[in-house]
Amino acid sequence: MYGIVLSRRDFREADQVITILTAEEGKREYIARGVKKIVSKNTSHLEPATLISFGIAEGKKEFSYLTNVQPVESFFHLRQSLPTLHIIGYSLDALFTMLKEGEADSDIYQLYISYLRFLNTQEQVRLLLLDAFLIKLFSHLGYHPSLDACVVCEKTYKEIGLEFLSATEQKPGFYFAGGGIICASCKAEKQRIGEVAYPCGIKEINTLRFLLASSWQDVVSFPLDEEEYRLVHKLIYEFMLYHSERKWDDWGKISLIMT
Numbered sequence: 001m002y003g004i005v006l007s008r009r010d011f012r013e014a015d016q017v018i019t020i021l022t023a024e025e026g027k028r029e030y031i032a033r034g035v036k037k038i039v040s041k042n043t044s045h046l047e048p049a050t051l052i053s054f055g056i057a058e059g060k061k062e063f064s065y066l067t068n069v070q071p072v073e074s075f076f077h078l079r080q081s082l083p084t085l086h087i088i089g090y091s092l093d094a095l096f097t098m099l100k101e102g103e104a105d106s107d108i109y110q111l112y113i114s115y116l117r118f119l120n121t122q123e124q125v126r127l128l129l130l131d132a133f134l135i136k137l138f139s140h141l142g143y144h145p146s147l148d149a150c151v152v153c154e155k156t157y158k159e160i161g162l163e164f165l166s167a168t169e170q171k172p173g174f175y176f177a178g179g180g181i182i183c184a185s186c187k188a189e190k191q192r193i194g195e196v197a198y199p200c201g202i203k204e205i206n207t208l209r210f211l212l213a214s215s216w217q218d219v220v221s222f223p224l225d226e227e228e229y230r231l232v233h234k235l236i237y238e239f240m241l242y243h244s245e246r247k248w249d250d251w252g253k254i255s256l257i258m259t
């Protein structure tokens with residue numbers, strides 16, 4: 001079987017629990033025996049964000065043991081850059097946290113492989129690549145944002161845009177509980193009854209559409225100034241917080257990486 005290592009942690013005296021993402025079985029934990037011994041030849045292949053091939057031996061109790069681990073792609077290049085490592089670390093954490101054990105999803109597996117391969121070819125990365133990965137991931141996980149019409153009154157995206165152009169105080173919003181965009185008047189109504197309708201402009205909605213539909217290469221070359229980045233990033237970050245059961249560090253604050 002092929003899989004990407006998501007994490008490793010110590011277990012018993014000489015063993016480790018390795019969490020691996022595969023197309024066939026989703027996220028699962030396996031025991032790697034004896035990896036903490038210096039002589040173990042498996043150790044370096046089991047670094048997070050490595051694509052490996054492996055076999056499984058069913059053990060006593062509920063454990064599955066890794067056998068015959070072979071590196072397939074180690075993505076050597078991306079490990080040489082600190083900004084890229086930040087992005088990888090965050091993406092691994094998001095997958096590890098958000099995926100349910102044993103739920104196969106080959107789209108997410110393919111999404112992540114394409115991401116690692118792409119990052120491995122880049123001399124420089126930008127933070128927008130992490131925003132793009134996270135919104136694509138959440139979209140695959142069943143939280144695809146609805147961007148074509150107001151999720152309350154069904155006014156179309158085009159009508160919402162025209163409304164905004166004719167009067168810029170008619171700013172639409174993003175209604176997290178409804179899973180998508182909301183027109184200015186429905187937003188005002190939701191806010192009046194105390195619900196969260198996050199204000200967002202047409203530009204952020206456009207950028208969100210673009211990130212969901214585009215290749216990694218197109219994301220890298222997408223023109224976005226600092227302020228525009230900040231606005232769309234904030235929206236994605238709040239969206240992710242809303243759909244997670246945990247707190248996330250704000251990756252927009254990693255000053256090391258350009259936006």
Ligand SMILES: [Zn+2]
Nearest residue numbers: 150153183186
């Ligand atoms: Zn509406």
